[in-house]
Amino acid sequence: MSDPHLPEGLPTEVKGLRVALFSGNYNYVRDGANQALNRLVGYLLRQGADVRVYAPKVANPAFPATGTLVGIPAVAIPGREEYRFPLALSPRVRRDLATFNPHVVHVSSPDIVAHRAVSWARHRKLPVLASVHTRFETYLRYYNMAWLEPALEAMLRRFYRRCDGLVAPSESMAQVLRAQRMNYDIDIWSRGVDRDIFHPGARSAEWRQSLGIADDEVVIGFLGRLVMEKGLDVFSDSIDQLVRRGIKHRVLVVGEGPAREWFAARLPDAVFAGFQGGPDLGRAVASMDVLFNPSITETFGNVTLEAMACGVPVVAAAATGSQSLVDDNVSGRLITPGAVRQFAESLRCYVEDAPLRARHGAAGEERSLEFSWDRINQAVADTYLRLVRQKAAGRKR
Template identity: 75%
Template sequence: MARATMETADLRIALFSGNYNYVRDGANQALNRLAEYHLRQGAQVRVYAPVVASPAFEPTGELVGIRSIPIPSRSEYRVPLLLAGKAKRDLKAFAPNIVHVSSPDPVGHQAVTWARRRGLPVLASVHTRFETYLRYYNMAWGEPVIEAMLRRFYRRCDALVAPSESMAQLLREQRMNYDISIWSRGVDREIFHPGRRDREWRRAHGIADEDVAIGFLGRLVMEKGLDVFSDTLDDLRRRGVRYKALVIGEGPAREWFEARLPGGAFVGFQQGADLGRAVSCMDVLFNPSVTETFGNVTLEAMACGLPVVAAAATGSQSLVDNCKSGRLLPPGAIHQFAEALKAYIEDPALRAAHGKAGEARASEFSWDKINQAVADTYLRLIRQKPGAKA
């Protein structure tokens, strides 16, 4: 039974993830930071996720492998299939007092069932808008079906955490659950700040001091709005507006993107201080994606003092103050995006003012405070389920 005085150090967290460390993305880095924070507070954390021979980075905490298969069209990602054998025995022996699921995959469903049979509370974190992915494969007609499947999954959980209030409100409107709180995202101000800007680095990548660099940051996959990004820059070129494209990231669509952005500076995957330097070397971030639930890249750019032009979608709406720290425009609005970028390119004072406002907003996001909010949610759910048995 949960003790009335239960604290963060008393938590035994079973965390289920479809991708904890084999491909680096914003979602799994947030999960690793969450695990690190709880371990630092004295809690116990066990992670159940697919493993590969050469992961993108070392996992935080103890990682137990789950049976999985590659996704046919996106082989770098895997689908967890079965919670059985060694993993299931390990889960029983670990005896968690809270189960956290971060992906609505088959093992996520099985973990929820396992917890419900034992009267254990389940928290689900929402990291991406899976239903929107179909738009990029000419299957938008299937969105209501995916939404219904997600609703069934999330309603079996005791509560959800979303990374922004705009995403939480969308989940409420979609009737995914009625207990939804915020697990925001933080930014490392030692890595992301305007002082990282490096003119020599820019010059080395073909960006002259007088060039205005329009930046893209993220995995190079079509779901990130690469078509909208390139179509918008085509619009600028037709208007005779001078710019330089600076692309940070890797992914299966890189060759396509390079062909669409001739003369662009593609600097590949960056991390740590190198990433902070690369982002600071942009002059404006253009984020046309509608799939993010928070927008880590938006926050990182703001911390570097950059104005942001973004789609008015869940990822950026809670971060960008329209016409004060950037522009929020309708998704896919090529001409409006081009107008906003043109204004920043031609008005250095506007760039500087909106960048400064964005940096002030980014200073509000502390990782420890944000992750403690998840711990508080764990503790609340445990208190609400007296008599849970492992």
């Protein structure tokens, strides 16, 4: 049914909606943010929308792109060559955009090309939605440049305030964005969990044994890319506390990344299982006894939700993302970021108290049942349509 308040040709439902999505990393390196974007595009396509994705391309991406991917000029980031830095909204890309003629532009990282895409959309009076996937301003703390954080925050504020609306993965992150005055039109685009992969039944004693982990050993797990901004220093310092106190445990690290050598040197007795995907990842997470996630850079914390779905209690930093997932002293512990002694004490409690692990793990699994991917992605589609209506109404006034 048409909406009499909208100009002719503008969509009133997801079917027929044209979305131009800009991403700094859509599929060349696997992480939680780009996997969420691919899931979103898949959902939109199934609902009858038309989506074109503009992002850097590489010869051997981490996984196939969902939908139509248009390559944009990019170079490797110095010191982090696995990532690409988008350079420009080239004439070729501009022509492609004009031919596609989107109803809405979605930008997912505050890079140069995203800035140009926002300008392109504003010039044409098209609505712009920005999705916030990570707390970029906190990264500087891990590279001895924390003094630059206020300047970076100001740059991010300029970018996000040029957008018509934002979507954040958690209410705690939305509150941070409001406090930072990034924007005041903020909806929630949460994250879902694949229950076919992440569930307590995926636990495997045989797999643990193949890694040299005995059935009676309590495993403290780390899950994620091995980069310093994931809190590897806090993780290893906390484990050191347990070792000094003689608390028997094993550390299982699941993931790969440029800081693996550093992490392995700090945790010489840890088991490094490398990258795991699909059912193998579900097995790895379910085979942990507690997940330790000290990172403060996530806006949601996919790994936290995946552990909860597997019935694994979580010890996490009381930061954006985890605060919206973990109920402190119910499904895990939320600890002041960087508080190594408190992290270690919480881990000790789980290591030494099997009934506590079981009770908190069960509570986390119950909470994880609330996260359905289709319902979550429909919230983004609804935001697109709302922004289209608002922009059209503004043009008519």
